Amino acid sequence: MNQEMVSTIAGLLGGLAVFIYGMNLMSEGLQKAAGEKMKKILSVLTKNPLVGMLAGALVTAVLQSSSATTVMVIGFVSAGLMTLPQAISVIFGANIGTTMTAQIIAFSIDDFIWPIVFIGFVLYFFPKKEQLKNIGQTIFAFGLLFVGISTMSSVMKPLAGSAVFVHLIEQVAHIPALGVLVGTLMTLVVQSSSATIAVLQNFASQPMADGVTSMLGLTGAIPILLGDNIGTTITALLASVGQSRKAKRTALAHCVFNITGTFIFIWFVPWYAKFIQFISPKGPEIQVISRQIANAHTCFNITNTLLWLPLIPLMVKIVMTILPESKKDLAEKPLYEPHYLDNNVLQQPEAAIRLATMEMTRITEYVSDMAEKAKQAFLHEDKDAMRQVDQLEDIVDILQDRVTGYLSSLCKTGSLTQNQSARVSGMIRAVSDIERVGDQYMSITNFAKLKSEKEYTFTEQAIKELQEGFEHVRNMLELTVKALHDADTQTARLVVHQQESVEDLERRLSKKHMERLNLGSCSPENTVAYTDVLHDLECIGEYCSDIAEMVLDEDKSQHKVERLQEL
Structure with missing residues (x-):
C-alpha cells in the first residue's frame, strides 16, 4: 500500500x-x-x-x-x-x-x-x-x-x-x-x-x-x-x-x-x-x-x-x-426486578427520567400495600400479613437500590442540564424517602410481633385511635402515589398540607393515651408500643410530604426554565 x-x-x-x-x-x-x-x-x-x-x-x-x-x-x-x-x-x-x-x-x-x-x-x-x-x-x-x-x-x-x-x-x-x-x-x-x-x-x-x-x-x-x-x-x-x-x-x-x-x-x-x-x-x-x-x-x-x-x-x-x-413472554417478571429501567435509554435524559419516575411509582405502590398489611398485623395480629410485610420490605429495598443506581448512572453520562441534575438529585432523595416509609411500616410490624409474643392488649378506644392514625396516613400515602405518577402539583400540595394534620393527630392521640394512663384504664406496658407506632406514622407523613415537595420543586424548576427561555 x-x-x-x-x-x-x-x-x-x-x-x-x-x-x-x-x-x-x-x-x-x-x-x-x-x-x-x-x-x-x-x-x-x-x-x-x-x-x-x-x-x-x-x-x-x-x-x-x-x-x-x-x-x-x-x-x-x-x-x-x-x-x-x-x-x-x-x-x-x-x-x-x-x-x-x-x-x-x-x-x-x-x-x-x-x-x-x-x-x-x-x-x-x-x-x-x-x-x-x-x-x-x-x-x-x-x-x-x-x-x-x-x-x-x-x-x-x-x-x-x-x-x-x-x-x-x-x-x-x-x-x-x-x-x-x-x-x-x-x-x-x-x-x-x-x-x-x-x-x-x-x-x-x-x-x-x-x-x-x-x-x-x-x-x-x-x-x-x-x-x-x-x-x-x-x-x-x-x-x-x-x-x-x-x-x-x-x-x-x-x-x-x-x-x-x-x-x-x-x-x-x-x-x-x-x-x-x-x-x-x-x-x-x-x-x-x-x-x-x-x-x-x-x-x-x-x-x-x-x-x-x-x-x-x-x-x-x-x-x-x-x-x-x-x-416465557406471558410469565410475569419477579416483583424484585425493575419493570421500567432501561440502560439503553440513559443517553436520552428526559426518557430515562420518565422511566425512573415510573419505577419509583411502582415502589410506592408496594409501600402502599405494606401500609395495609402492617395495619392488619398490628391491629389484628395477622401472622400472614406480618410475613407479607417482610417480603415486601425486601422487594422495596432491592428496587430502591436499583433505581438509585440507575439515576446515578444517568448523572455520570454528563448529558444533564442543571435543571435535570437538580431533578435527578431530588428523585434520589425521594426514592430514599419511599424506602424509609417501608422501614417505618416494617417497624410497626415488628411491634406487632412483639405485641403478639407478650400478649399486649389495648383498650377499645386505643384501637380506634390507632385505626384513625393508620387510615389518615394511608390516605396520605395514596395521594403521594397519585402526585408522583401524574406529576400532579395540586395533589402534591394537598399532601404537604396534610403533614400538619398528621402532627396534630400524633399530639392529640398521645395526649389521650396519657389521660388513660392517669385514669388507670390503660396498661403502662403498652405505652412504648403505642407511642412508637404513633411516631412511626408521623414519620411516614413527613416522608410523604418530602416526596410531594420533590414533585412541587420539579414543577417550580420547569416554570423557572420556561421563564428564562422566554427572556
Missing part, C-alpha cells in the same frame, strides 16, 4: 471521526437546549398514529439519530408505556426526522465553516449561562460536522484519478443490489446512517475527468442510500437483545419498514432518480448531487411512511407472526 493510499484512508477515517463526534456533540447540545421541551414532546408519543409520527420526527431531529429514537421507543414498549402500534408510528416519524442531517450536509458553506466553529467555541466555553453554553455547543458541533465533511472531501479528490477505484464505482453504480449491500455494510460498520450518507454525498460530489460529471451519479447513489436505511436498523436490533418480546417486535418493525421500502424502490431507481432531479435544484451534477441525495433520502422515507401509516395493523400482524407469543 503506497503512501498516497495510506494518507487517503487516514484522512477519510479522521474526517469521519470528526463528523461523528460533531454529530454526537450536536445531539447533546440540542437535547440540553431543548431541555424541558423534550418532556412535552415525549408526552405526546403515545397519542394517535399521526401525532406519534410527527413527535417521532421531532424527537429524531433533536437527537440527530433515528437509531437513538428507536432505542428509546423500545425501552418504552418494554416498560409497557407504549403499545406496539404506537411505537411503530413513532418509528415511521423517526425515519423522516433522520433525513434532516443529510439536508443540512447538502448546504455548501465551506467559506463559513471556521467562523461558525469559532463563534460556537466562544459561546460554548466562555459564558456562564447554561442555556447560552448549550446553544454554543450546538453551533460548535455544527461547525465540526462540516470540518469532517471538508476533510473527507479533500482526501477523496485524488480517487477520481485511480482507474481501479473508478472501475469499482462503475460496478456498484450499474448493479443496484450490490449498491444496497455496500450501503448496508457501511452502516453496519459505522453504526450511523447519517455518517454513511455524509460519506456517500462526498463520494458522489467528486468529479470525473471532465470536472462536471459525478463519479457515482444519482442512479448509483440511490441503491447505496437504500442500503444505509437497512443498515441503521441493526442498532435497534442490538438494543432489543435481552428485552421483552414486545421490544423485539418494535425493532423488527423498524427492519420491515426499511427492507420493504427498499424492495419496492429498487425496481424503480432510474425513474426515481429522474423524479428527484426534477424536484431538486438545477446545475452541474457535482454541484447539485449532494442535495439530490438528501432529497432522495427524504422522499424515500416520507413515501414509505405514507404507504405504511394506514397499514399499521398489517405491520403489527407481520411482526406478531414472525415473533409470536411464548410462554
